[in-house]
Amino acid sequence: MTYQLGLIGYPIHHSLSPWIHQQFLAKSGLEGTYSIMEISPEDSFETELGKLKRKGLSGFNVTLPFKKKIIPWLDGIDHHAESIGAVNTVVVKDGKWIGYNTDGIGYFTALKNKFPELCADSDIRIMIIGAGGAARGIYYSLITNGFSHVDIANRTRDNAKSIADLNNSSRSSAVFNLSDAQNNIGNYDLIIQTSSIGMKPNEGRVIVSAEDVKSGSVVSDIIYQPIHTTFLTQAEQAGAYIHYGHTMLLYQAQAAFQLWTNQLVPVGKMDQELQSILEGR
Incomplete structure (x- = not known):
């Protein structure tokens, strides 16, 4: 064939x-x-x-x-x-x-291969930034794999709320705007940037700053052109481990x-x- x-x-x-x-x-x-x-x-x-x-x-x-x-x-x-x-x-x-x-499956498999210990702890605090199709797939995969603290930040709360509604577990997800995301970004163990902000030809842009992420946290950006985004650069300088989008x-x-x-x-x-x-x- x-x-x-x-x-x-x-x-x-x-x-x-x-x-x-x-x-x-x-x-x-x-x-x-x-x-x-x-x-x-x-x-x-x-x-x-x-x-x-x-x-x-x-x-x-x-x-x-x-x-x-x-x-x-x-x-x-x-x-x-x-x-x-x-x-x-x-x-x-x-x-x-x-x-x-296969977006969510692909993301979770990639994350688990790179950070197996992180993925073994279902109690880690996770923030997804953005509320597009990729965010929906990633959120659904995380919830179905048993993670109980997955929050969503987006410019428009309604779009983020529509993703949170995919959660049928006993633990609800917080939904907040980008200003709140910026103020709370240091409280998370895993931050996943799913928007197109920072993609070529607008490499220098960030949806929120990663300068205040927690040292030792994992910061992921699903953009892969450029492979090392400004968001990841900021996170790395703050002491986070980074995860590439490719x-x-x-x-x-x-x-x-x-x-x-x-x-x-x-x-x-x-x-x-x-x-x-x-x-x-």
Whole structure:
């Protein structure tokens, strides 16, 4: 079997997903291709999806701005993706499109590989900054893995509240604005920056300052271009351990590849190789 895989989104010409999945194909000994299939927001989404249907794809990834928009066009959706309200992976099975979300799984796997002791303590205090699709996936993954203190900060409290509503456990999550996040950032063991603030070409910006994080805490930024954001630089200078965003990209791709092929391909040294590629950009 030859796998026909790809990515839809906009803009995605810079994406490293083709490199990652070509590595997985080679490591698994499977034949296939992974293509960029950019869809402009100015194009008819229905027309472009019709073209994809005719391509005979084995599966594809979905990124911004289509993670929610794709849902009505699916033939089925995994319960995790349905709960999160966003899809980043589509599996084509018997001609039907089935939606999944591997963002949260990818993030948690990356974090656990880097900081296993931190992830073994379900009582750590966690703050997620931002309330977009990635934040939803990460929050849902943390809650379902048993973490009981996960708070959310965002410019608009309503968006953060909609994420907190995913929590069906006995422990509720605090929701606050960015000013409160700044004032309380030193009280957390893990801070996860999920917004696009600080991404190229606006590298110098931060959504809140990380200068007051607790020494010995872990600070994570899911942005990977640049790989070492200003937010991470501030955290490192404050004595925190830092966690790069490219690892989430890698492990969510690993989970997607497994859904398509039923093969869990070891990442091996791809973490370091991907970091080298990003540092050279």
